[in-house]
Amino acid sequence: MIFRTKKKKEKLLFDITGAKIKKKPDLKAKLDKEFSLFIRLRDVMPNGYFKCISCSQIKPFEQADNGHYINRQHMNTRFDEINCNAQCRHCNRFMEGNIQNYRKGLIAKYGEQRIILLESKQAISRQFTEFEYKQLIKYYKALSAKLRKEKGI
Template identity: 40%
Template sequence: MIKSKSTKSKPKKVSIPILQQLLDKIFSVYIRLRHANQFGFCKCITCGEMLSWVRIQNGHYIDRRHIATRYDERNCHPQCPRCNIGSRGNHEKYKRAIVAEYGVKVLEELESGKRSIEKLTVADYQDKIAYYKAEVKRLKKEKGL
């Protein structure tokens, strides 16, 4: 006699690295859509090049390895691949753009985020993923993209 497998299985535990990858992806889409104009184009924060929201990247002023600023919307802006990768973030121009857009106080807050240690839980990641998925859906509808 052959035993059939149970249709009920334990829910798989999702790991933080997987959740981080999912959040990175949806957060990047959100940043690019948030800055896109009515035609779906974004301006690179450091050089001004206009690219489709699909082709431009989500550049971070403070490196992504710092969790405290990784998902801070003030730290993330559309950036062309040449500036983001080729010029390693074009850091000095990015710094000036942060100051111009938000002021020195925000720049200092972002800089201090490098020195703070933050850990996100599975629930934190899940909440952020749900929030940014809803925001992406809203922005796509709002902008007709």
């Protein structure tokens, strides 16, 4: 039998004997964080501003969200670089992604055929292994570091 401690964000679990067992890290959350940073850095202009994929407003990097065209619940497209683009917080959080304008922005950026292919991918089920999560975390962390250096952010 395993009991959780009442401490906030506790990383240890205790079994009946009192032995400490390390909690498995949340690799999906770590990858979300690294991937989100990469997308926002990728889409920022050299002046430190980005253009929202949905409303085309130009805003500072600090106000960028990683907006998903196809909802994050679809694991097959969750970490797809075409599916994810810098989006202003207003469109992403308060306009439910401003999806119709998001699609128009995607077509302008990537072309309609690639977006139709992306939309067809959402129905395919996908699960990531622990190894895949760890490798993707390393990959996007390295890309983000390179982009930060290049763009001076």
